[in-house]
Every structure is written in C-alpha cells, then in structure tokens.
Amino acid sequence: MTDVLILGGTGWLGARIAERWMDAGAAVTCLARGGRDAPYGARLVVADREDDGAYDAVRDRQWDELVDISSRADHVRAAVAALRPVARHITYVSSVSVYAANDIPDADESAELAAAAEPGDPYDYAREKSAAEAAVRGAFAHRGAIVRPGLIVAPGDPTDRFGYWPSRFALAADGPVLVPDDPDGRVQVIDVDDLAAAVVALGGEWFTGAVNAVGDSLPLAAVLAQARAVAGHTGDVVAAPPEWLEVQGVSYWAGPRSLPLWLPDGLPGFATRSNAAYRLLGGRLRPLRETLQRVLEDERARGLDRPRESGLTREEELALIAALRADGAAGPARR
Known part of the structure; x- marks a missing residue:
C-alpha cells in the first residue's frame, strides 16, 4: 500500500488531495495544526509547523509520497530538510503567481521565476513560492514534482x-x-477536483519537473x-x-x-499561461x-x-x- 504524508490535508485543496489519494488505495496521514478534522479515513497528526519538532512524529517511517501546499518558504525549507531522508518523492503545489512577469501570452514552465524570498524579507506571495520551489528542488533533485495551478475554483x-x-x-x-x-x-481556471486528481497522478508516477495546472x-x-x-x-x-x-x-x-x-x-x-504540458501529462479539464x-x-x-x-x-x-x-x-x- 502507498503511504502518503500530506502537510496540511484538512483545508479546501488539501482535503481533496487526501480524498483522491485514499480513492487510489493509499494510506494517508495529514499533519496539521488541528481545529479541523482530517478527511474520513485519513490519520491526523497534530503539529504546528512553527515548532522545531513539528515533524518528529512522522520521521519514524518511510513515506512513498509527500505533499506540501504551503506558501511559507520557511515551512517548506524545514519540512524538506526534516523529511528528505524518509520521503521517496514530493509533490509541491506552487502557483502560476511564482513567475516574474505577466507580459507574454502563452508562456510555459520555462518562464523566469520571481526572485526567491530570503529569510526576514517582508512577505511576498510570489517570492515565497519561488523560495519554496527552490527548497524542494534542492532537497528532492530528480524526485520532486512542482505543480503550478492558476485560479482554483469549485x-x-x-x-x-x-x-x-x-x-x-x-x-x-x-x-x-x-x-x-x-x-x-x-x-x-481549474476545478479543484481536477487539480487534486492531477496532484495524485503526478505523485503516483513520481513525476519530476514543473507543470502549469491551468485551464484553457x-x-x-x-x-x-x-x-x-x-x-x-x-x-x-x-x-x-x-x-x-x-x-x-x-x-x-x-x-x-x-x-x-x-x-x-x-x-x-x-x-493566458500555456497548459500544453498539463494536457500532455493527461491532466483533466472538465x-x-x-x-x-x-x-x-x-x-x-x-x-x-x-x-x-x-x-x-x-x-x-x-x-x-x-x-x-x-x-x-x-x-x-x-x-
């Protein structure tokens, strides 16, 4: 059975991803602060990602798949550092907001990214996502998928x-x-359930690289x-x-x-971002x-x-x- 650890998993998108992984037969654990239940059938580990020992309770086993959707680069850096030895693959849900500019129609995944945020910088969503992507690539070279959705709806x-x-x-x-x-x-736009299905499919295939998960x-x-x-x-x-x-x-x-x-x-x-790679990989757009x-x-x-x-x-x-x-x-x- 595939063992999946989702950092979060109790919110809108995270819960959909957890449900889709369970639909695929995986055993799912959600690490979250609590206050909301994990989806039915998933195990909830209560932890605060601000704490130094946030990942201690999930470092005692191997995970086939790790999923993170955080827009805090410090959280992602700490997670990949702690979990790299016990996770075989990661799927990080980033955003098309990570790109440096919006001046070229139909730009694909090779477009320039925003400058990565440095610790202590004022919060900037695009730069935080850029820094988080860099942390994922650095820790999970050749075993990490980066999914960049646009406007998620449903x-x-x-x-x-x-x-x-x-x-x-x-x-x-x-x-x-x-x-x-x-x-x-x-x-x-992309329907949240289409996005969740794509996250699971890419994780299940151990896809490596970045893909714009956007609609037409x-x-x-x-x-x-x-x-x-x-x-x-x-x-x-x-x-x-x-x-x-x-x-x-x-x-x-x-x-x-x-x-x-x-x-x-x-x-x-x-x-107007290109979704050619998403479609080529079999991503659904209802x-x-x-x-x-x-x-x-x-x-x-x-x-x-x-x-x-x-x-x-x-x-x-x-x-x-x-x-x-x-x-x-x-x-x-x-x-």
Whole structure:
C-alpha cells in the first residue's frame, strides 16, 4: 500500500488531495495544526509547523509520497530538510503567481521565476513560492514534482471569487447585474477536483519537473455569459467602464467591494499561461459549464445573499448601477 504524508490535508485543496489519494488505495496521514478534522479515513497528526519538532512524529517511517501546499518558504525549507531522508518523492503545489512577469501570452514552465524570498524579507506571495520551489528542488533533485495551478475554483472555495458570478446572476434573477466593460479580459481556471486528481497522478508516477495546472484561457465576457446562462438570469447586464469603476472604489480581482476576476490592463500574460504540458501529462479539464453548475448548487446551499469574501453586496451593486446610469456612463444593456 502507498503511504502518503500530506502537510496540511484538512483545508479546501488539501482535503481533496487526501480524498483522491485514499480513492487510489493509499494510506494517508495529514499533519496539521488541528481545529479541523482530517478527511474520513485519513490519520491526523497534530503539529504546528512553527515548532522545531513539528515533524518528529512522522520521521519514524518511510513515506512513498509527500505533499506540501504551503506558501511559507520557511515551512517548506524545514519540512524538506526534516523529511528528505524518509520521503521517496514530493509533490509541491506552487502557483502560476511564482513567475516574474505577466507580459507574454502563452508562456510555459520555462518562464523566469520571481526572485526567491530570503529569510526576514517582508512577505511576498510570489517570492515565497519561488523560495519554496527552490527548497524542494534542492532537497528532492530528480524526485520532486512542482505543480503550478492558476485560479482554483469549485464548491467550497473560501475566496468567493469565481462563485460570485453564478451566485450574483442567480440572486438578481430578472434584475440588473453589473459587469466590467472589459472585452480583452481573460480567465483561466481549474476545478479543484481536477487539480487534486492531477496532484495524485503526478505523485503516483513520481513525476519530476514543473507543470502549469491551468485551464484553457477564455474571454472574461464568455465566462460571465456562461455563468449567466447556468443561473437563468433574465435581467439586464450593465457594463461599466473600468475607469469609472476605479473612481467608484471598485477593486480588481478579489476582496470586498470588488468585481472578481476582472484585471487591470497591462497584464497580457495573466490568465493566458500555456497548459500544453498539463494536457500532455493527461491532466483533466472538465467543461466549464459543469464546474459552474456545481458551484451554483453550492452557492444556493450556502445562501446567495450571504456575506462574501469577494465581490459587491447586492446593495452596493444596485447603488453603482443607479449612479452609472445617472452619469450616462453605462454601455448598452444586454439581455
């Protein structure tokens, strides 16, 4: 039986990876701080990665596969140093944010990485991931996979970014919905269950190297149109110019008072990464509509009007639409 150690394994992505490994017949141990249960069937070892002896309880046996998803380089450095002698292979889940620039469409895994963070540097996600990758390569040369996902989506997403759109179209019903007037915007997502399956497949094959785990690059407008269709929205779609939205304090990408997935100009390489290697390795990409349907079902169960980590409240949105129309800045309403 394959013995798998997942550093984490109780959160959104980590739990999916644990479940997929157990589906494949592996014995799974999750090392985490506690506070959340490990997936049913997995063993939980409670440990704090800030502690010097965090890995003492899992260094007494050989592990066929080690999985880490941390975005703290110091945690990854300590883990690979402690577990290198007892782990045959590692799969590290990094991010496409690790790249130094987003200026070249269809860039592949050979693109330059961000400068690796040094101990004591202010926290920077891209540089932390870069430093973590370097630690993995240094400790597990020729026996380490680095998986670089883009925007991860699906039911349960704690960031609330992707789910905002099917949820909002469903909540609005026959009322108006505000969207960015961004004909050049792109979106590139991967379903969390497709990503988890890829992590398990690459680990099971002891793959060595890096791979972008990203979906196909799609126009933002087309993604929003699919979200609207899945939700059955029949009201107006009100497009706001990016410069007007910025003046109104509407943020890009994520967070409160934002229009999720919308990006500023000048990032032609963002959401356009090559997924050729991922596809060549057999990585699955389910149809976007299937993911949207799954997400909408989850959003309905959790409440379409619940407080969200990302997006506009319905009250904020309606106020913005009224102001946009009063200013005469709205594009033609679409039905």
